[in-house]
Amino acid sequence: MTSVSSSAVQLPLASRIERLRTEGAFEVLARARALEQQGQHILHLEIGEPDFQTAPHIVEAAVRALHNGETKYGPAGGILELRTAIANHLTSLGIAAAPENVVVTPGSKPILLYAALALLENGDEALIPDPAYPIYDSVVRFAGARPVTYRLDASSNFAPDVDAIAASITSRTRVLVLNTPQNPTGGVIDEGRLTALAQLAEENDLTVIADEIYRPFNYGGAPVRSILTLPGMRERCILVDGFSKAYAMTGWRLGFGLLPTPLAPRFALLALNDHACVPAFVQRAGIAALEGTQEPLHAMIAEFTARRQLVAERLAAIPGVRIAAPAGAFYAFPDVSAITAAAGISAAQLATKLLAEYGVALLPGTAFGAAGEGYLRLSFATGRADLDRALALVHECFTSLPS
Ligand SMILES: Cc1ncc(COP(=O)(O)O)c(C=O)c1O
Structure with missing residues (x-):
């Protein structure tokens, strides 16, 4: 105290x-x-x-929903239509997803907080990049756990050093945070490293928090590979994603997590305790973003x-x-x-x-x-x-x- x-x-x-x-x-x-x-x-x-x-067709979907009276409480984890649209979108990217595994939140930030609260006990360790989005460090500490950093270096285009990560794992390591494309370095994790990291997570029973909020912003030609597309990873990963960056919707506060089956209802419960639900008219805008023109x-x-x-x-x-x-x-x-x-x-x-x-x-x-x-x-x-x-x-x- x-x-x-x-x-x-x-x-x-x-x-x-x-x-x-x-x-x-x-x-x-x-x-x-x-x-x-x-x-x-x-x-x-x-x-x-x-x-x-934000594109006009997205704004119009929200305005329409407001006029239709979508101004009441809704389900804590998000309306089924949006969770279905998100699941379809992820599946089209090769990430097999069902609506039951999606939890919609006000921005993607709450998924990071809920992950720390749900996965880390006092004294546990979470592996996070350095430099990195500062909220990883913050939520890990808030949960009573210890952030253990792995360095991203310009000499390897800011890609993680898998051997260095392996050497940092202890009996208390529970979580590995990956961010690709990365804030602040712009680094993208290549498929070889992702495969090695997936194997490391499996061998050491780690949960991977895969923050892919910058996925569309990739200047290398081939699409950014998600660790969730690798065998066995869907049930070991928490995908952090949202609408802020891809659809220029930072102020709308709309994000989501794709969660392993046992975690999804727990995250929805955290959402219920935290903010009850994301406004339905904001979620309607999210459906328009995913299902409307991508121009x-x-x-x-x-x-x-x-x-x-x-x-x-x-x-x-x-x-x-x-x-x-x-x-x-x-x-x-x-x-x-x-x-x-x-x-x-x-x-x-x-x-x-x-x-x-x-x-x-x-x-x-x-x-x-x-x-x-x-x-x-x-x-x-x-x-x-x-x-x-x-x-x-x-x-x-x-x-x-x-x-
Ligand atoms: C790496 C990363 N993850 C998550 C977020 C959170 O974004 P939001 O809560 O707007 O979805 C940001 C925002 O800057 C970010 O850079």
Whole structure:
């Protein structure tokens, strides 16, 4: 127990609440918005949010549902029509799925929290990437377990080192978190590594949390392979997926998990305790997204493909920056360690300088873990005009530093 005090009252707090961590993207966004309120112009490359609007046919489906009175409580795990549409969609990707195994949540984030709560006891260990989406670390700690990191390295295009992961497994390891395509590095896990990781999970009786929310954003030609398509993996994996990125629906809060049979009713129960249900009209929008035209998604992928090239070329042209064009997602993760070392500052100090002095909001690699030192993350889900201006300012900032 710890306690917080205001003027008169001391509230006793459970220790678990102190273990929750924040997300750098939201913190920097809040700082950037505060500067905007003071009249400063900010270029937003910090948040992982497509600049595209949700497609009109998706919006219309929600509006229609509202007019039809779909404004009541519904089933905790999601309406059957959406769970069926999700199961059909996943099956079309080679991931055999039944509606009973799908649980719909407000965004995909709750699936990460529920997975930690459902799978980890005090003192258990979960293997998570470093750098990685910070919520993995947060929910593992919140559940009383210990995050054990495995490093993603630029020298292997940020793909996991299977031998290093194997060497980190102990009698307490319960969970292996995989994210492909990866935030923040853009790394994609190839089929050979996925097969080896699946074997490792089987041999060590690990549950795999497979976060594939960036699946459509893949610039390598062949579709991103899911570990759930490998033999025996469906009943050992929790698939984390959603509508935020693929359908430009971040603010709608619509995501889902595909779960092993024994876990699905438990996740629905967690949903019932947590938020009761996702609004039915939001779920109707999800059905329209999956079953309607995929043209807006294809247009977005085409645009991001062009921006990826632009960002990688412009960053590579700055002395001291090392970057390979990312294989997936919509983030560039340049190595700026030569610049930070010469200037005697950290990546976080460099990011702060870019925001305060140049009006460019982006994230230090360390917002994603210790292995992110010497890196920055730039989201190219931002319009080309803003990207162009931001890259010019980044260039100006870096060349102004002592080299
Ligand atoms: C890797 C990863 N997983 C999950 C999420 C959660 O997204 P949402 O809750 O909007 O579905 C994000 C959001 O940035 C992400 O980057």
